[in-house]
Amino acid sequence: MVDDVLVIGGGVAGIQASIDLAGRGLKVYLVERFPSIGGKMAQLDKTFPTGDCSICILAPKMMECFSHENIDVLTHAEVKGVSGNAGDFRVKILKKPRYVDEEKCTGCGDCVSACPYINLPDEFDMALRSRGNIFIPFLQAVPRVVMVDREHCVKCGNCQVICDAGAIDLYQKPEEIEIHVGAIIVACGFDSFDPSGIKEYGYGRYKNVITALEYERLVCASGPTGGHLDRPSDKKTPNSIAFIQCVGSRDVNHNPYCSSVCCMHATKEAILAKEHYPSMENYIFYTDMRAFGKGFQEYVDRAKNEYEVRYIRSKPGEITEDKETKNPVIWYDDTVTRQVKRLEVGLVVLCTALVPSKGIKELADVLGVELDKNRFFKIADPLYAPLDSSREGILVCGYCQGPKDIPEAVTQAKGAAARAAEVLACLGA
Amino acid sequence: MKEFDPKIVAFCCNWCSYAGADLAGVSRMQYPPNVRIIKVMCSGRIDPLFVLMSFLEGADAVLVTGCHIGDCHYIDANHKTKNRFEFLKEMIAELGIGEERLRLEWISATEGEKFADMVKETVEKIKKMGPSPLSPKVMQ
């Protein structure tokens, strides 16, 4: 029986769970697939309903987690095998090569500018900017070390030459680590649904139809445009934006469930747009306005009254494009006035469904736990054990067990930490 | 004759504006080397005395920076900063040394560019205005 804990997923939930457990004096392994911790929250600009800058409040947590003496953060790593039982899990972790010695790299970024190939889409910035083969995942990345995209690297060696720390190792091998833990917390988060399959909305066909996460990067001060809302077609600020809810969610053809956060997310984005550009006209197309959290309804009321955001109850039928201006044109049944209308705007933001993260099935198989029909982790008892998975000793929290906003994810993460401690204490006793 | 090289004192809070200054560095945003940052935990710690003293010592400008209202790491301590700043502003105005020499900016941890711009603008403005008349050097 060991009382170390493995946390899978380094988003805000995973970070919080790790910090809580480590705070109790337990040893924690935090495994993150991406080369930096931070998760989706790091990609957001501001958070609703308080308008807090997302990375500002998250970055200290990321640092606290990374530098905590009880937490071993393994980035760019994946869980490959789990055997044993609660109190005694043996876990195989594959540490994928980042072709950089994390210990030696100082994050100076000299190598980044030395790399001659710089036309790869930057994942963090939703491909709205390009990066090189060697790159720092994002400005506030933790750990702040570079990594090499070997798939595209031609091994010119420029980076090695410029690196005074001698940190670059283009022949680094994958490494398999085995750890021994008593409990596992899964917080592997979500992915954004790709709306290009919803042909009628023109994502991918029309430049000025973007997703909400792309929009977040566009308005973020440390994003690809430095926070200027430059729409993709002409890099100009649009004078109106339409946000479309339930793109791929509450839709039995894609994801039947409600993603829970998009109504508020869009409200926040509309408010931000209005704050940055006072003449901006904002429209939100919705089916049911789901403002059910603390202070949410008030936030929506403010958006309506103070920020003049226009809420239109309708799910648009189709989006076309004005060939001249490249303005998206929305065709919709205004269900309140019961009339079909046409609305031309400067930019359309699709508030896409949030879906279980890629690879959740494989992870579930490795962990030996069940998924529900929406491919979220199944919980043991939806009332009284909302954080226990179908297998003892494995807890699930955050979006990977169903739609949630940040405070709920943080709450669950803390709860999962408490449950892990409880499970370990009971096993020990 | 050597060009006038202003000296600017900037007070930054640990959580937002200092991090914003860090981000300016990480992003390699270039600005002139005239600013000296003094870190405090919170902009609420910035005693107006420090600002006055900076001017008396010879600062050509003083920048007071902190988290945006509503984002303060210490709930609402930056509200106090703002209140006190009103006093300083009036004082500087009455003294007649040029109101532009004192500036309050809220800078979040993501606003590296804002920090760099603030320094650039201030240096340019102060260069035009010339040395602070309160600076001891001028007296001699």
Place this chain on the structure above:
Amino acid sequence: MSLENIVNETKAYYCLECGKCTGSCPISRVNKGYSPRLTVEKALLGFDKELLADGGIWSCMTCNLCKDRCPSNVDYTKFIRYARAEALKTGYTGNCTHGGVLSSLMRIMGNPNLKQDRLGWVSDNLKISEKGDILYFTGCLPYFETLFKDIGVNSLDIARSTVKILNRIGIKPVVMPDERCCGHDLFWTGDLENFEKIAKLNVGLIRGTGAKKVIFSCPECYRTFKQDYSEYVDMDFELVHISEFLAEKIDEGKIDFGSLEEDVTYQDPCRLGRHLGVYDPPRKVISSIQGIGLIEMEHSRERSICCGTSTWTNCDRFSEQIQKERLKEAKAAADTLITACPKCQIHLSCAMKSKTPIDEVKIKDFSVLVASAMGLGDDP
């Protein structure tokens, strides 16, 4: 079927009233009085009489645009079909166009003793057989020829071209002298009694020829056989649209489509496209013609817009508006519009002849295009 049953059958109770159907509907866009959403809501909220008396249910083109997009999977097309049947019982019906000739014609088809000569169009240069593996189902083309010659639609060219192409690849298709109309329009306007008769007759006739594969040039016939006959009669032969048949041959390397220096655009017929998911084969075939440029319209494939009316019912000024918009879109893409459905050709050609003229778009049938590219055109 009571409206409640219709609601249950089509799962209309899942309707979230989001309005995506109406926002998608080409008719609603021009006719503000028509809304699929409100039509469904009438049923949900117990406005039965209003619903059945509503002419709107006869306007629906059953193009499936709304059905495909409905987030709750409400089968509006089916809903309309059932509602029409119910309305018919109550005595309501749509406005038949062309003096109702076409609908009465169809009902006659149900008579097993009907004598007709459907092979008048088969000229000497065409090789057909009475029995064989492959059968070509011509559908209503011979009737269309007489009705729509005046608007420049030579329907039988389609049949002739199809046979010529088949002949070129060495097939002498069976063409039946007494095949019946497929019954599509009866099915969609609620006359299921006559539809059943026709279905059984047709399948019997085909069986009699020993055909293993039936080729269609009309998507409506194709869909009707493929999706609607099975409720009434068993079939033991394969069904295929000419475009699919030809596309397959490309893969087998058995065909040379010749060349044609022309830019064309392609109209996806609703039955072939959204109803049956056949988008690629016609495009594949057209693109295989050397020198041809296939330029897509703004709305194509899944997003394609219907030719404006169906089942010869409620063709009105709104239909014309839709058709003209469609022709404008076509013109913006290319001078020639290819359709794979005789009805699309008829309706769009009809719109072109309307009082307020629009820019000329050449409208050609798919088979006709292919035949002429292969050098098989120019019939006497």
Place this chain on the structure above:
Amino acid sequence: MKGCFIAWATDDATRKRGGSGGFVSAALAAALDNNLVDNVLVLKKTSPYKATPIVTNDPKEVLECAGSLHFVSVNMAKYVPPGRVALPAKPCDAMGVIERAKRGQLDLDEVYMLGLNCGGSLHPKKAKKMVEEMYNLDPDNVIGEDILKGELILKTADGEKALKIDDLEEKGYGRRESCRYCETNIPRMADLACGNWGLPVDKLGKTTFVEVITNKGEEIFKNAVDTGYVEFEPASDKAIELRDKIDNVMKGLAEKWHKRLFEPIEKLSDSERLAFYVDALNRCIGCGACRKACPVCTCGDSAKCLIEGDSNYKIPLFLMVRLLHLMDSCIGCGRCEDVCPAGIPLTLIHRRFAERMQNKLGYVPGINLDKPPYFEGELREDS
């Protein structure tokens, strides 16, 4: 029984000694007598130019101190002892007391302020010089003084001599500079406001016009009446009107003086103004007398203004910090300027800074227990 009354000491001696009906002294003595307060703070005149604040619990001593006084050097606020205490208070004394209460130096509930209407006072040191130069009298021969109808009257054994205050002030004498532009003549922040303004001619010099303002004021007044120290009658509407009229005249005068003294500074350019401040403030020798005299200053020996600056500063850090700390709280009593050995026009300068802030914030110090804005925690709506 709040409102305006005409009252007088029942005791003849007191009535006579107290230049205007002796109400204040009688009420103070009565308060002590009936144990309403533990102590009374009064000024004991030791010469026409010197009055020392004393704390006493002897009603007799209080009565002995009766009499009006215009040559005053101290602000009473700094001498208020702990416990229940009553004192006569000019407007600036009362404001000082309130400011000290805000700073936790005393409990206002325990302090009874018998406010004295005030048209201004004279600094004793300057007054002596004035007696010599303007009145051509030996200062030591002066046995009494009074202000009536805009004239300052000096009494000697030989009789009286009166000069117009306006004329005196033109020559640089007369009231303190800060009094000249002070607009607070009737101490409405005190518990009672007493004086001779508004009295009908026949009662002038024999009675006191008393306005009862607060519950504490009511207590004092009632006590004085109940114990027989004082008698009273209601003040007529006419009397009240008259008092207001005088008040307004004084205010008008103050406004003129304000303009006269402040406009020249107002008109200076930024650099001239800075030069003015540097010239003046740089004369500071750092003795700290101003700080000790200031009724608002409560900081003691660890005050932040005492943090050492450098000698090459153009303006001493000491004064900079004081200017800052007094920006919302300066009550303009003029005591700092009185005591400055370097002759810096301190009050004038403090007022310049303070008026900016006080006007901007709409905050008036010394009138109620509202917290000074510098110490406000909440964000102001307008800022």
Place this chain on the structure above:
Amino acid sequence: MEEKEIRIGVFICHCGTNIGGSVDVPAVVEYAKHLPNVVHAERNLYTCADDGLTAIKNAIKQHKLNRVIVASCTPRTHEPLFRSTCEEAGLNKYLFEFVNIREHCSWVHMKDTEGATEKTKELVRMGVARATLLEPQEEMKIDVEQSAMVIGGGIAGITAAKTLANQGFDVYLVEKEAVLGGMLRNLYRLFPTGEDSLDSLQPSIAAVEGHEKIKVFSSCELKEVKGYIGNFDVTLLREGKEVNFKVGTIIVATGAMEFEPKGHYGYGKYDHVITQMQLEKLLKDGQLKKSDSVVMIQCVGAKGEEVSYCSRICCMVAIKNAMLIKEINPDADIHILHNDIQAYGAEYEELYNKAREMGIRFIKYTPESPPCVTMDGEKLKVEVYNELFGEQFMLGTDLVVLSTPLVQHQGGVEISKLLRVPLGKDKFFFEAHVKLRPVDFATDGIFLCGTAHGPAEVAESVSQALAAASGAGIPLSRGFVQIEAISVKVDLEACIGCGFCVEMCPYQALDMVDGKLEIIEALCKGCGTCVATCPTGALEQRHYQNNQIISQIKSIFHPVIE
């Protein structure tokens, strides 16, 4: 503190070429050597690398350094590393000073070597000035009482208590009612599982009542709570008698209550207009008369003037109850009149669809023209304008059920005063940070869960309870809390007792007791706002002392400080 010679060591980092590329590091080292109190200065390629750290440790010993300065990157990432290096070499970690010459200098002046070098010198000079005045600090450790109090015996309180007890801590569970269970006792079946509420709750109640580590105080009232994290003194009233105990942490799980819709839709006037809670009771007791038609009205009193928020759970409660009625009478006509259905998440959307499938009909009304309930003979009549259909509907019905929001109750308001923790605008308890500290109060050691925080369903309450237990369990399992030595201290000799600092403190760490300032160090978070406010030098912040900051300011303008 004993006067000792100040011996400063300065370590200047090249950071590869990051600093070395635009700063003349050797020149800076030379300069540093001549600064007052500096006895050693050196440069390292990477000070943070192993050899750099070793160099620091060696120099501390060799040169008897009692102050260490590293000039390199930002303290926000590397300060902990260098601090622990100093500690390893026996130097108090508060005697370490970090100078940021990378982010704040070399990287932002890349093309100005001269300017960057001069600035670096000054930054180092400022660092030396500050370091000279640094003082060693002891981080305060507060012992934590190994027990917790949970206020409220509903599902949230029960769960929190059970989890903490299972982790091995003593728990005092305080409930004002005679029995545990809270609001769930009054419910019939729970969504989404359909379990009987009380039945499903029983095992948890039993587990708590039978737990050797849990002391249940039912029918008890909280009288007083004093102290701070680790050391709360609690006084209860039980049958009029006082009970005292000490706990380390506290969890608030006081729940909420249903808003009473007086004056809404004929409630109180017509017998058959009831609330969802009343419906639950009817269902539970089997008292619900067979109703052929039922109308439910959502958002009664919510999302409006009386209660501005959306109460989150009522839509699903209504849907669940509607389905239960349908189970009893499949032919019942049920209409739910709503203003947007809150079927968030995966399960609820499914349930919502299921309800539609069962024939429950939904009508969206507008808040501007709300439904109207009147009596029409024996039957109730509900008129509603269907916003999406554009028609006025007349629904004759047997029963009208009003869905009303959860609201704070008086008990909660009193607890808030007692514990000095805030309520928000919505009157629910207000957490420390909406996003990242959802179950903490700004006051250390007190946590929050369940509907005391805002409307929540069972699973959400349970998750919150577990989260609160995590927060409350951390200090308990560590046995102490440690506070970074940046808290404030007061020199009572210098303090004049003006009390202006007290209200400045965002954490109520300061208090005036009999005219004397008291600082509860355990509550101080080190923002220093009070220090800046203090008109005297009585307040000081550890590690950010006035004289330290002043020395930094002065050193900017004095080429060499004597």
